Amino acid sequence: MTRADIDHTPTAEDAHRALGALRAEVGKAVVGNDQAVMFLVLALLCRGHVLLEGVPGVAKTLLVRALAMALELEHSRVQFTPDLMPGDVTGSQIYDPHSAEFTFRRGPVFTNLLLADEINRTPPKTQSALLESMEERQVSVDGKPRPLPDPFVVIATQNPIEQEGTYPLPEAQLDRFLFKVDIRLPERDDEFRILQRHAAGFDPRDLAAAGLHPVAGAAHIAAGRAAVAQVAISPEVLAYIVDLCRGTRSSPAVQHGASTRGATALLAAARAFAWLNGRAYVTPDDVKVVAVPVLRHRLQLRPEAELDGVTAEGVMSALLMSVPVPV
Amino acid sequence: MNDGDNPEFAAPEPRPQGRDAAESGSVPPVPRLGPAGSHRSSAEQAALQRDFTTALRERFRAVVRGLEQAGVLEVRRSRTAHETADTAEATAQATELPGAARSFDEVVYGGRPATEAEYHLLEQADRYSLAPPPPDEPVEMVARERHPMRWQLPPLPQLLRSPKFWAAVLGALLVALVIYLLLHLSGAPKAPPPPQTPSPGEPPPPPSPDFNGAGNDSIFGRLPSWLAYGGVQWLICAALVVWWRARRRGALVGEPRPVQVAANELLAGQAALYRRAKDRDHTAAKLRAATLRRIRPALSLTADAPPDRVIATLAARLHSPADRVGPVLYGPVPDDATLEMIAAQLDLIESEIAT
Numbered sequence: 241m242t243r244a245d246i247d248h249t250p251t252a253e254d255a256h257r258a259l260g261a262l263r264a265e266v267g268k269a270v271v272g273n274d275q276a277v278m279f280l281v282l283a284l285l286c287r288g289h290v291l292l293e294g295v296p297g298v299a300k301t302l303l304v305r306a307l308a309m310a311l312e313l314e315h316s317r318v319q320f321t322p323d324l325m326p327g328d329v330t331g332s333q334i335y336d337p338h339s340a341e342f343t344f345r346r347g348p349v350f351t352n353l354l355l356a357d358e359i360n361r362t363p364p365k366t367q368s369a370l371l372e373s374m375e376e377r378q379v380s381v382d383g384k385p386r387p388l389p390d391p392f393v394v395i396a397t398q399n400p401i402e403q404e405g406t407y408p409l410p411e412a413q414l415d416r417f418l419f420k421v422d423i424r425l426p427e428r429d430d431e432f433r434i435l436q437r438h439a440a441g442f443d444p445r446d447l448a449a450a451g452l453h454p455v456a457g458a459a460h461i462a463a464g465r466a467a468v469a470q471v472a473i474s475p476e477v478l479a480y481i482v483d484l485c486r487g488t489r490s491s492p493a494v495q496h497g498a499s500t501r502g503a504t505a506l507l508a509a510a511r512a513f514a515w516l517n518g519r520a521y522v523t524p525d526d527v528k529v530v531a532v533p534v535l536r537h538r539l540q541l542r543p544e545a546e547l548d549g550v551t552a553e554g555v556m557s558a559l560l561m562s563v564p565v566p567v
Numbered sequence: 568m569n570d571g572d573n574p575e576f577a578a579p580e581p582r583p584q585g586r587d588a589a590e591s592g593s594v595p596p597v598p599r600l601g602p603a604g605s606h607r608s609s610a611e612q613a614a615l616q617r618d619f620t621t622a623l624r625e626r627f628r629a630v631v632r633g634l635e636q637a638g639v640l641e642v643r644r645s646r647t648a649h650e651t652a653d654t655a656e657a658t659a660q661a662t663e664l665p666g667a668a669r670s671f672d673e674v675v676y677g678g679r680p681a682t683e684a685e686y687h688l689l690e691q692a693d694r695y696s697l698a699p700p701p702p703d704e705p706v707e708m709v710a711r712e713r714h715p716m717r718w719q720l721p722p723l724p725q726l727l728r729s730p731k732f733w734a735a736v737l738g739a740l741l742v743a744l745v746i747y748l749l750l751h752l753s754g755a756p757k758a759p760p761p762p763q764t765p766s767p768g769e770p771p772p773p774p775s776p777d778f779n780g781a782g783n784d785s786i787f788g789r790l791p792s793w794l795a796y797g798g799v800q801w802l803i804c805a806a807l808v809v810w811w812r813a814r815r816r817g818a819l820v821g822e823p824r825p826v827q828v829a830a831n832e833l834l835a836g837q838a839a840l841y842r843r844a845k846d847r848d849h850t851a852a853k854l855r856a857a858t859l860r861r862i863r864p865a866l867s868l869t870a871d872a873p874p875d876r877v878i879a880t881l882a883a884r885l886h887s888p889a890d891r892v893g894p895v896l897y898g899p900v901p902d903d904a905t906l907e908m909i910a911a912q913l914d915l916i917e918s919e920i921a922t
Contacts, residue, residue, distance in 0.1 A: 521677035564644035
């Protein structure tokens with residue numbers, strides 16, 4: 241795909257083709273993790289945000305950088321630390337001695353893809369600074385709202401194995417993430433291919449040398465969003481989504497189930513997934529594919545269930561095996 | 568401010584009527600399926616009226632229920648059309664169903680009207696919806712023989728027929744006997760020494776100067792010694808019984824219902840109950856029913872196949888004499904060793920059929 245293809249106003253078919261080519265393009269830098277790439281693209285189409293969970297060293301940052309490069313979008317990375325202040329993320333007023341005025345210096349949040357690395361290492365005050373950006377897509381400083389660029393997606397990472405010195409994300413912020421995606425350690429074959437690439441001279445800091453080039457842009461995402469909005473969904477599938485979400489609330493292992501925001505998120509993700517698969521309608525299969533990453537971080541388990549080893553993924557699997565599908 | 572201005576007391580908005588109600592749409596009910604035969608007849612009726620959209624949907628439902636009734640698929644309402652087709656293709660070589668599932672999705676969820684050709688393709692491929700409705704219990708469980716009792720007890724109250732009641736009565740009698748023996752074997756109370764009668768001419772001794780009119784003996788001192796001794800025994804017994812029956816580890820914890828129990832725990836619990844009840848016939852019938860449900864598709868047998876046909880088909884498939892296969896599937900189970908042997912042979916049969 242040439243630069244001219246990206247710059248012209250794309251149609252829905254162009255957008256579908258370009259976003260479909262993303263996986264192969266990101267695959268030039270990241271081996272495996274196709275699921276994560278798919279959910280990142282779905283988040284772009286749904287105006288959602290993604291929480292990536294994985295141990296250190298599984299190419300979470302590389303994945304985001306590769307995606308930003310293949311999409312020709314701006315990206316920035318913030319390493320969340322215990323002493324990070326809200327102004328370090330959103331920006332702050334700086335006194336300019338030349339003009340003798342306060343000017344606003346934009347923070348790293350003014351970008352298309354924001355990688356919030358190890359978001360659970362910073363106190364809730366700084367975590368909450370992202371809330372307005374994620375939901376309203378704007379930053380208010382001194383009472384003046386400043387809109388963020390479009391698209392704007394927060395891709396946050398957290399490490400599941402360390403508990404010391406971490407601040408678990410509050411439920412209100414977790415609910416703002418469209419997906420929670422596990423980045424797993426690669427399989428044997430994938431790890432072999434990673435080492436093979438590194439042996440051949442692959443440099444993760446120089447993605448252009450690895451052959452990555454933009455295959456889609458913000459215009460493709462906008463065209464894709466317009467097409468996703470046209471995807472039809474039957475009342476029966478809507479009722480299936482409602483039944484799934486209500487099932488999370490009545491599960492004996494769950495203290496607080498998915499909110500109505502969770503149900504709307506599931507609807508949006510299922511529509512985007514159907515469109516990515518070339519369909520103009522949503523099936524229950526689409527709902528099932530996206531249900532676990534959309535809903536699992538919205539479930540608050542009972543303490544006794546957690547002690548018994550029950551997980552949110554287990555609850556979701558049981559629900560998907562028990563909620564009747566409209567056939 | 569009058570009451571009408573207060574939003575807390577405002578009457579609820581009336582629900583939309585007429586056209587507005589039609590636009591808001593009704594909430595679909597929880598999906599349920601009936602027997603395969605009823606969906607099949609609905610499909611045929613709709614096809615006669617050239618409503619192929621309804622016909623296709625009902626025919627697919629008939630196929631799903633037929634596959635469940637034939638034992639090919641587990642009875643579950645949470646399967647999508649594609650999952651049903653993929654499972655049926657894997658277990659019953661139903662290669663035409665994935666294509667039918669695609670048409671089903673387009674018609675039911677995509678809103679495209681079904682064509683006559685699509686319906687007839689599914690109709691021709693439907694060899695499942697004629698399966699008989701499932702019996703209340705697996706065939707193998709119903710076929711189990713129950714020997715009538717030679718004599719019957721006269722009707723008695725439930726309590727008198729309970730062995731636990733008689734065990735409790737026997738236990739109480741034993742405890743009473745033990746206490747009685749303890750009281751009599753531990754030595755009879757000694758008779759008090761005869762009182763010394765004062766001589767008639769001798770005056771009674773003068774009262775002590777600090778005598779205040781009250782004695783220093785208690786009521787317990789005047790109880791017969793056997794009663795005091797028995798009372799202590801009873802108290803010790805009661806304390807032991809309370810400690811035995813009333814002890815618990817930690818505070819009571821309320822558990823939300825329904826309770827989720829891990830499958831392996833449930834299995835182990837049921838197995839222990841069967842073992843305690845020594846109900847080998849029931850255990851064997853369960854194992855046999857599960858094996859037959861799994862191997863039936865591979866043998867092209869339906870759920871209502873008679874035992875003779877099942878034995879003959881299985882014997883032919885395993886190249887084994889029918890008189891060796893028959894007892895494994897339908898023979899008596901007199902003891903635990905036979906049950907273990909039957910379980911092992913059922914495993915062997917399943918592995919042979921799978922290969």
